[in-house]
Amino acid sequence: HNLTPKCPDYMAKTVLPSLVPLCTGIDLCTRYGAILAAGQIVHALYKLAVENNQAITDVVDKDTLQSLADIPHKLEVAGLYKGVSCDYMRPAACSLIEKLSLSKVPVYGSTVIGQWQNTIDGSLRMLLADYQVAIQDNAIAGFGALCSEYYKTEEGTAIPDKRDEVLDRYLGELQNDVVYARCGFILALGALPKFMIAGKLKKLLSGLIEATKITVKDVTMAEARRDAIKSITRISSTVGIERQGSPDSVICEEIIDSVFEAFLKAMEDYTTDRRGDVGTWVREAAVVGLAEITAQALQVDASLIQQQYCEKMIFSVLQQTGEKIDRARVVAGETFLRLLYHDPPVPYIPHREELLSLFPEKDKETLNWASAAECYPKLMPILSLKTYTYPVLLGLTVSVGGLTESLVKHSSHSLNTYMLKISEDEEALKAISDTLLTVFNNYLKVDRVSLPLLKMLDFLLGSSCFELFTQQDDHPFSLALLELCKKEITRCGDPQKLLAAIGVYCQLVQFSGAIRGKVLLQLLVLLGHKYPKVRKNTANQMYEMLITYEDIIAEENLDEVMTILSETTWDGDDSLEAIRKVRNQLCDLMGVKKPVSKTSAKPKADKAGEDRMSSYADLVGRLGY
Secondary structure, X not given: OOOHHHOHHHHHHHHHHHHHHHOOOXXXXXXXXXXXXXXXXXXXXXXHHHHOOOOHHXXXXXXXXXXXXXXXXXXXXXXXXXXXXXXXXXXHHHHHHHHHHHOOOOOOOOHHHHHXXXXXXXXXXXXXXXXXXXXXXXHHHHHHHHHHHHOXXXXXXXXXXXXXXXXXXXXXXXXXXXXHHHHHHHHHHHOOOHHHXXXXXXXXXXXXXXXXXXXXXXXXXXXXXXXXXXXXXXXXXXXXXXXXXXXXXXXXXXXXXXXXXXXXXXXXXXXXXXXXXOHHHHHHHXXXXXXXXXXXXXXXXXXXXXXXXXXXXXXXXXXHHOOOOHHHHHHHHHHHHHHHOOOOOOOOOOOHHHHHHHOOOOHHHHOOOOOHHHHHHHHHHHHHOHHHHHXXXXXXXXXXXXXXXXXXXXXXXXXXXXXXXXXXXXXHHHHHHHHHHXXXXXXXXXXXXXXXXXXXXXXXXXXXXXXXXXXXXXXHHHHHHXXXXXXXXXXXXXXXXXXXXXXXXXXXXXXXXXHHHHHHHHHHHHHOOOOHHHHHHHHHHHHHHHHHOHHHOOHHHHHHHHHHHHHOOOOOOOOHHHHHHHHHHHHHHHOOOOOOOOOOOOOOOOOOOOOOOHHHHHHHHHHXX
């Protein structure tokens, strides 16, 4: 491509004809290189021809061009799209199709177009491994170039029959059960030129928006949902926005709301599988898509964006800036600053002036959102803005209660510093505590949030952040938190969540009043739990709790209680009945009502040969050892 302008005649008359037979030769590497080189040379020659007001046929022999146009079909007939050579031949063939299309090779209306389309369709439909994404990338580029040149009439409109046939077939592939095939066709739809979309935009968007939704069948296809968001964004850029335009041709007032709703719904995608939080891919694409469609709408008419969508967009993006995945924070943080300083300004941003003072414009260049040490201290002051307290605190929850050491260290330190600053401000403290309860209630039994939230509550309570509330008997925050913790672990078989709840219970005893008796009852229930590790952990934390808060039980019983807690082998080989007898002894000493086990009307028959350590084996299995 770079050498061709130096000696175009030699390239056209000597090099290019000599490459044609090599494109279908025996040697794989030679064949691969020859196909790529031929496409690049033809495209470079076309550019030179345009500069001289010539066509590609004026500089390259027609027979040579026809031979190059036939190569994709010859490769398929020879079976070179199968086996090991597939990884090389398909992307090379699609690249050749792209370059020949961009060079306007005169094959209009011939069978070659159908052959090229079949090659592209086959490449899009392939079951790919991660390292083979170049096959689809080249196929999508080839498809866009093919449509732009050969599916257009002389008047510049789409050939109706061909457009309808391609769109119907590609939209049908959005239900393909193979995730990579579905992704390929979704991205190909996003590469359609404007004249192919005209008259079919509403149908096209409807299919793509449907592909962004999570269904029971497609829950693991996060890649497809991500690519659907990307394609909608790309199509919006292709067709543009007009307030009173036709909904079948441009993004207009009638359909822009559905685009915003799809993007905002995608921001709630937290799907996980064996690869981890794959929903992050969808959320990142949605963040970028929201920024793009907002920027386009602002250039036309700011009133196209409803207030509810502006507010939800800022809330969602800010939530992402506080979450645990570095890459997601970077995308969200950069997008947040882009929206904050956008010209013309994004309307309806709550507390715009306060945000501008917290995030000066230089932060667009200097703030490293991937660094937990930098981004979390910047986010904490936003908690004082009540409108943003919920989304920011929700994002912080999964970071403070997460597993990554450096992330937990910096996020928890920043949150603790902020909490201690407002520890004497009852109104500010109440705003945080109420928000924590709201988050807990909204995500009850949702392990993605509830487990790290329990860990974060344990940390905050243990850091004396709510000491002001402890001076009031049975403070509403403590009672509400206790009830939510009880609901969260009711019929819970997750040992990690049980261990986290134990920590919160032990911290709640710092509140005075009747709540102490309620907390002790819950701890004693867990002291008789079927999991040995849960019993052991409960005993250890109760021992530490009694050392810290000596006034919880009668002084004359304290030593005996401490002795029983420390000397009993809570995770030993004793039967559960024996363990619970010791537990009940503690109930008498601590003045707490003995827990009563709930038994079903029809007790289950003992399994033959049941191992007495089955509960411990169950625990080990759940912990993943």
